[in-house]
Amino acid sequence: MAGPQVTSVVVCDEHGPYQATVHQVLSHTFRSPCPVCKAAQATKDEAEAAQRQRAELAYKLGDALIPKRFKDKTFDSYTAATEVQRKVKARCIRYADEFGQNLEDGRCLILVGNPGTGKTHLGVSIAQHVMATTRHAAAYRTLGGILQAIRSTFDGGSGQTEGSILDALVRPALLVLDEVGASKEAPSDFELTRLFSIINGRYERMLPTIVISNLGAKELPAAMGERSADRLREGGGIVLPFDWKSHRGKEEI
Structure with missing residues (x-):
């Protein structure tokens, strides 16, 4: 008693x-x-739960959340030589610093423009910042790699299912999705359908996505589908054009 x-x-x-x-x-x-x-x-307990979530997502995605090639990509290592580049870098830093609000709003970021201008570097830098300063998971993937992983499930030999791959991409607080519209050919129904599944799944959960493409802002909707592009714009989506010349072969940015 x-x-x-x-x-x-x-x-x-x-x-x-x-x-x-x-x-x-x-x-x-x-x-x-x-x-x-x-x-x-x-x-x-909260930190341990976040670490378990990151480890589980890394396992399901088949790699570390940020691939080894990009581990050294940070804001500090990005060289902005012109005023336009400095403004773009500053806007990416602001997006990372305000990630809590961007996560609450589901605000996406679109980095478009010429290859070799540092889009991937800054996209990964945002993900690195989120991982370093919060307990949220952030992941980087190329669209081509995702589609290849999905195709490998069709014969049942990969140990994964299409659903498990898509689920792992929908769950991180931030997904950096690179090489959208990389093919010179028109996107297939297979590509558009899977891309929409990822974008829409994250849209429904109000989770921000960073999309990186070598196309221009006006060309991107045709390459990824208008429905996907429309979901990226909702909630105050930000578009940053990288319209300067490539720095590859010169100073790495």
């Missing part, structure tokens, strides 16, 4: 005295835990 609850000062071995609620059940005495210890444990 439980006795009445009373408030009493008890001592935590680590944090000293605190006000605890104490009550008796039969021969057992129960007291509320030290609030500092309780908060620390909650923070630890």
Whole structure:
């Protein structure tokens, strides 16, 4: 039989005295835990849960969330030589710094323009920043790699299903989706359908996506489908054009 609850000062071995609620059940005495210890444990549990989620997603995606080739891509290592480049870099940094609000709004970011201008570098830098400063998972994938992974499931030998691949891409708080519209040919129904499944799945969960393409902003809807493009624009989607010349073979950005 439980006795009445009373408030009493008890001592935590680590944090000293605190006000605890104490009550008796039969021969057992129960007291509320030290609030500092309780908060620390909650923070630890949250961090461990986030780490498990990242590890699970990395396993399902078949690689680290950020591939080894891009591990050194950060804002600090991106060289902005012109005023336009500095403004684009600053806007990407702002998107990363304001990720909490962008996540709440489901606001997407579209990086378009000439190859070799640093779009992938900045897209990955945003993902790296999110991973370093929050407990959210951020992943980078190319559309071609995704489609290849899906095709490999058709004979049943890959150990994955199309559904499991798509689910892993829909779940991260941020997905950087590169090489959209890379083919010189018109996109197939297979490509458009799978791309829409990813974009729409994230749209329904209000999760932001960064889309990277060597096409121009006006060309992109035809390459990815108007329905997908429309979902990226909703919620104040941001388009950043990279219209300067390639720096590959010169200074890496």
